[in-house]
Amino acid sequence: MRGGRGPGRPGSAGRGSTGAGRAGASMYDLVVIGGGSGGLNVAGAAAAVGAKVALIEADRLGGECTFTACVPSKALLHAADLAHRIRSADRFGIAVAPPEIDFSRVMGRVRSVVESFAGSDVEAMRSRGVEVRYGRAAFEAYDSVVVDGSARVNGRSFVIATGSRPALPPIEGLEAASPLTNETIWSLETRPDSMAVIGAGAAGLELGQAMARLGVAVTILESAPRILPGEDPEASDQLRAALEAEGIQVFTDVEITRVEPRDGMKVVRFVDRRSGEEMEAVRDALLVAAGRRANVDGLNLEAVGIEADPDRGIPVDEYLQTRARNIYAIGDVIGHHQWTHAAEREAAVAFVNAVLGIPRKIDYTAIPRASYTDPEVASVGRTAGLDPAEGARIFRVAYEDLDRARIEGRTIGFAKVAATPSGKILGATIVGDHAALVLQEFVVAMEQGLRLPQLVNTVHPYPTHAGLARALATQFAATRLESGMTRAALRLVYGYSPRPSP
Numbered sequence: 001m002r003g004g005r006g007p008g009r010p011g012s013a014g015r016g017s018t019g020a021g022r023a024g025a026s027m028y029d030l031v032v033i034g035g036g037s038g039g040l041n042v043a044g045a046a047a048a049v050g051a052k053v054a055l056i057e058a059d060r061l062g063g064e065c066t067f068t069a070c071v072p073s074k075a076l077l078h079a080a081d082l083a084h085r086i087r088s089a090d091r092f093g094i095a096v097a098p099p100e101i102d103f104s105r106v107m108g109r110v111r112s113v114v115e116s117f118a119g120s121d122v123e124a125m126r127s128r129g130v131e132v133r134y135g136r137a138a139f140e141a142y143d144s145v146v147v148d149g150s151a152r153v154n155g156r157s158f159v160i161a162t163g164s165r166p167a168l169p170p171i172e173g174l175e176a177a178s179p180l181t182n183e184t185i186w187s188l189e190t191r192p193d194s195m196a197v198i199g200a201g202a203a204g205l206e207l208g209q210a211m212a213r214l215g216v217a218v219t220i221l222e223s224a225p226r227i228l229p230g231e232d233p234e235a236s237d238q239l240r241a242a243l244e245a246e247g248i249q250v251f252t253d254v255e256i257t258r259v260e261p262r263d264g265m266k267v268v269r270f271v272d273r274r275s276g277e278e279m280e281a282v283r284d285a286l287l288v289a290a291g292r293r294a295n296v297d298g299l300n301l302e303a304v305g306i307e308a309d310p311d312r313g314i315p316v317d318e319y320l321q322t323r324a325r326n327i328y329a330i331g332d333v334i335g336h337h338q339w340t341h342a343a344e345r346e347a348a349v350a351f352v353n354a355v356l357g358i359p360r361k362i363d364y365t366a367i368p369r370a371s372y373t374d375p376e377v378a379s380v381g382r383t384a385g386l387d388p389a390e391g392a393r394i395f396r397v398a399y400e401d402l403d404r405a406r407i408e409g410r411t412i413g414f415a416k417v418a419a420t421p422s423g424k425i426l427g428a429t430i431v432g433d434h435a436a437l438v439l440q441e442f443v444v445a446m447e448q449g450l451r452l453p454q455l456v457n458t459v460h461p462y463p464t465h466a467g468l469a470r471a472l473a474t475q476f477a478a479t480r481l482e483s484g485m486t487r488a489a490l491r492l493v494y495g496y497s498p499r500p501s502p
């Protein structure tokens with residue numbers, strides 16, 4: 001149990017609370033601020049157990065993932081993938097002319113996919129009895145927020161799920177250049193001939209590769225020494241090689257010094273940190289995908305003793321509780337694990353703590369990551385930089401040794417797993433087709449405490465990419481045989497003594 005800051009249970013309004021509803025307004029069991037991936041999930045869960053829930057949303061229910069991130073980016077990637085496959089059809093004996101990209105129609109479809117999602121969350125919330133209020137919420141006291149400066153909403157517990165927005169790094173001339181971000185790129189009607197992308201995280205790489213496959217000359221600029229700096233270095237290397245093979249320019253370990261206009265173009269000036277050489281990328285368009293800033297402004301968090309800023313986000317403990325015991329924060333606004341599925345997990349934990357009053361800690365051990373580039377990069381835990389004291393071994397299978405990959409002629413990639421001598425999975429990294437789907441087997445195993453010997457004893461349909469998981473588990477089993485543990489067990493139980501290898 002944690003010390004004296006247990007979760008506020010329904011009915012206890014928490015530290016500093018007046019303990020009573022304010023005149024003229026009803027008291028909610030839970031008030032959720034922000035109706036994106038995190039907020040929708042916590043509000044829905046609370047309403048499902050009969051709590052009286054208000055959800056306050058400044059704009060549209062659905063949040064960033066629906067309108068400006070996951071949904072449109074995957075729709076764009078799908079169109080780009082199609083164009084790429086058409087271009088590669090000849091090697092399968094299918095002769096087609098190079099695809100003509102009608103960029104305006106591509107973007108029109110992306111927007112119509114997004115619109116097809118709009119509204120469904122409103123229905124879902126209403127059908128569960130969540131009271132949705134539109135406006136910007138700001139704290140007034142520990143038990144009340146004010147919406148758009150006028151309407152007061154009282155609650156016993158609060159969950160802040162206000163998300164994040166694109167960060168603009170402090171680069172001279174960048175703001176004045178009005179760069180595109182994931183918020184604005186979707187309204188492009190005309191295809192730029194060329195584009196510079198600042199940032200080689202998942203957002204910059206996904207959007208950069210999609211644009212390149214739709215016919216834009218793309219240059220990616222990354223300040224870290226490698227792309228996807230948080231992933232296994234081998235994943236960064238293989239993805240970089242694949243992007244460069246498609247004609248995308250990738251510069252890492254650069255310092256961008258200035259952005260300036262020239263003859264209607266955007267000039268990004270940068271220094272190669274290794275050589276000290278000064279360079280410039282002259283491009284029609286500029287996209288910034290350099291991380292996020294938490295949406296904490298305007299929430300008047302000072303009124304409830306919470307210190308937060310857009311760079312760090314809202315500090316929470318392992319119960320997702322802020323310094324105010326009846327106020328929790330989840331999703332991008334807490335400044336790390338910024339994925340929809342992480343926000344959903346956090347929503348589940350905040351629900352248990354804030355509404356059921358049962359202390360539950362958040363556990364990020366088995367939260368997966370995926371970049372939907374081609375090759376796809378998916379990972380959970382770690383497969384590099386492991387502590388030798390853990391005695392971990394790394395097992396690796398190349399896609400070129402996977403039957404399905406060979407059959408389809410798509411053999412770029414590898415799968416790696418890190419495991420302890422007993423087969424406990426510490427992490428997995430997969431680069432290649434269906435990486436995120438195959439990774440899911442390791443995620444389930446880590447969540448449910450399954451070890452590699454249990455995966456090797458599970459039938460995998462042939463020939464699928466799931467065979468990667470089985471191949472890794474089989475490698476692990478072979479090392480046990482080598483180490484003699486299995487031989488000794490066979491001898492002990494069956495008196496069996498394997499013949500020595502020829």
Ligand SMILES: Cc1cc2nc3c(=O)[nH]c(=O)nc-3n(C[C@H](O)[C@H](O)[C@H](O)COP(=O)(O)OP(=O)(O)OC[C@H]3O[C@@H](n4cnc5c(N)ncnc54)[C@H](O)[C@@H]3O)c2cc1C
Nearest residue numbers: 034036037038058063064065069137163331332338339340
């Ligand atoms: C280009 C891109 C692609 C991505 N693709 C993926 C992906 O494929 N898979 C994945 O898992 N993740 C992806 N992500 C990350 C994912 O979008 C976020 O992690 C997720 O949307 C965060 O959810 P959230 O609920 O924390 O915030 P949001 O979804 O941003 O919701 C916050 C809500 O709060 C509202 N709000 C803000 N302030 C207030 C206020 N004061 N009062 C009331 N309401 C307020 C906002 O209007 C918004 O609706 C992507 C991100 C980017 C940038």
Ligand SMILES: NC(=O)c1ccc[n+]([C@@H]2O[C@H](COP(=O)([O-])OP(=O)(O)OC[C@H]3O[C@@H](n4cnc5c(N)ncnc54)[C@H](O)[C@@H]3O)[C@@H](O)[C@H]2O)c1
Nearest residue numbers: 169199200201202203204222223224289290291338370371
């Ligand atoms: N498939 C997915 O799940 C998916 C897709 C896109 C984004 N996201 C999430 O959305 C969030 C935002 O994505 P993102 O890619 O913008 O953030 P990120 O933090 O993952 O990557 C930003 C990159 O920009 C680089 N950078 C920062 N400042 C720079 C500068 N001045 N010059 C050059 N490079 C600079 C960083 O080193 C980093 O590699 C992340 O949490 C990401 O995981 C997820």
